[in-house]
Amino acid sequence: MARILLIIFTLLITSVAYGQQGAIVGKVTDKQTGEGAIGATVLVTGTVQAAPVQPDGAYRLALAAGTYSITITYVGYKTQTLPGIVVRAGQNTTLNAALEPSSTSLNEVTVTGVKQTGTEVALIQDLKKSEVVVSGVSSDQIVKTLDRDASEVVKRIPGVTIQNNNFVVIRGLAERYNTVLLNDALTPSSEIDTRSFSFDILPSSVIDRVLIFKSAAPELPGEFGGGVVKVYTRSSVLENTTNFTLSGWNRAGTTFANGYQQS
Numbered sequence: 001m002a003r004i005l006l007i008i009f010t011l012l013i014t015s016v017a018y019g020q021q022g023a024i025v026g027k028v029t030d031k032q033t034g035e036g037a038i039g040a041t042v043l044v045t046g047t048v049q050a051a052p053v054q055p056d057g058a059y060r061l062a063l064a065a066g067t068y069s070i071t072i073t074y075v076g077y078k079t080q081t082l083p084g085i086v087v088r089a090g091q092n093t094t095l096n097a098a099l100e101p102s103s104t105s106l107n108e109v110t111v112t113g114v115k116q117t118g119t120e121v122a123l124i125q126d127l128k129k130s131e132v133v134v135s136g137v138s139s140d141q142i143v144k145t146l147d148r149d150a151s152e153v154v155k156r157i158p159g160v161t162i163q164n165n166n167f168v169v170i171r172g173l174a175e176r177y178n179t180v181l182l183n184d185a186l187t188p189s190s191e192i193d194t195r196s197f198s199f200d201i202l203p204s205s206v207i208d209r210v211l212i213f214k215s216a217a218p219e220l221p222g223e224f225g226g227g228v229v230k231v232y233t234r235s236s237v238l239e240n241t242t243n244f245t246l247s248g249w250n251r252a253g254t255t256f257a258n259g260y261q262q263s
Contacts, residue, residue: 021064022087024095027057028072031098040074040099045081065089078102117232118208126211132220135159136211139234142204150207150231151199157212159227166190166200171214173226180229186221197229208232 028037036057043050044063051061053074061070069083077099087093116122118139127134135157147153155162160170167175175196180187182202190198213220213228220228 020089021062022089022091022093024061024063024068024070024085024087025092026059026094026096028053028059028074028097028099029057030077031100037074037077037099040072040077042070042072045069045071045083063087070095072097072099074099076102118234123209132213132217133215134211134213136209138209139207142207147204149200149204150202150210153204153207154199154210154212154229157210159214160212162199166198167196168199168229170212170226170229177225178227178229179221179224180231181221182231183233184230202231206233208234 024042028040028042029035030037036055037053038055038057040053041050042053042059042061044061045068049061049063051059053059065087068085068087069081070085072080072082078101080097080099082095082097085093085095117126120138120140123136123138123141127136137153137157142153145153145156147156151162151166151168154160154168160168163169163175168178168180169175170178176194180197187197189195190201209232211230211232213230214226216222
């Protein structure tokens with residue numbers, strides 16, 4: 001008997017509690033197309049009480065009697081907040097909403113890539129793509145040696161020798177028959193009576209790669225007989241260094257003569 005009375009009492013409490021609840025019902029649609037905003041969420045502002053929107057746009061949010069502020073959210077649409085929605089016990093309150101697409105202007109995105117030119121792989125790729133006879137040495141190969149300046153670096157390339165520790169000789173032709181470019185710009189001559197570039201003035205620590213072309217090409221200067229030496233320096237120096245190199249030589253008939261030239 002006591003169990004029966006307990007069941008009846010529980011049913012009465014449930015009926016009373018259900019009778020004190022109401023619901024907010026309606027449809028959430030796209031304002032432009034009129035289609036249901038499937039996946040949108042209808043919730044009580046500032047709480048976790050929410051109801052999902054069905055494929056046809058309909059929803060039902062059961063709430064206790066009272067006044068609420070309702071927020072409707074959906075990805076890609078402007079959020080709507082509707083205050084002062086009254087829910088009465090045992091009744092449905094209709095609340096329809098049409099969501100507007102949210103257009104957000106993004107800032108410009110710039111992607112910058114830097115090509116690694118001083119590696120052995122990059123040098124091999126450049127040699128393979130070249131349509132002329134070319135050989136070279138990369139900075140990765142230079143750091144493995146004890147070379148101090150460009151003259152010691154260049155003489156490691158096949159077909160190249162160094163005269164007087166500073167002038168380049170390519171395929172047996174002296175320095176005046178060869179053209180030297182530093183970062184694709186013609187280098188000035190270090191001698192007053194002949195065209196030559198002194199390689200010992202360039203430290204090996206600033207060299208990115210050295211390429212020696214032994215045949216003509218449209219992009220190369222035409223005034224050479226032995227070859228064209230292209231020396232590229234690094235775009236940035238890792239550390240500040242200072243190197244001093246002292247060298248000298250004597251030329252019979254001109255050195256220390258009057259006017260630096262003996263007639």
